[in-house]
Amino acid sequence: MGLTIHQQIYIQFLKVGSITNSSVLQVGSSGSIQAVANAYNTGEFTGPAEEAEPEGESSTIEMPFIPFTN
Numbered sequence: 001m002g003l004t005i006h007q008q009i010y011i012q013f014l015k016v017g018s019i020t021n022s023s024v025l026q027v028g029s030s031g032s033i034q035a036v037a038n039a040y041n042t043g044e045f046t047g048p049a050e051e052a053e054p055e056g057e058s059s060t061i062e063m064p065f066i067p068f069t070n
Contacts, residue, residue: 009028019025 007028011027014027016025
């Protein structure tokens with residue numbers, strides 16, 4: 001099946017709060033979306049970070065079990 005789409009999109013203002021690693025922002029239609037992963041050294045670090053030191057015991061909060069009914 002061949003499908004041809006002709007469109008014109010005029011955007012006056014587009015505000016994007018955030019885009020995470022797995023988000024897709026699409027304006028218009030796309031024949032295919034390909035994954036892209038980019039990692040940038042914006043802090044100009046020259047080596048790996050130090051290992052994290054644990055601070056005391058991990059705190060867990062016990063919550064009562066509330067069963068959900070359908």
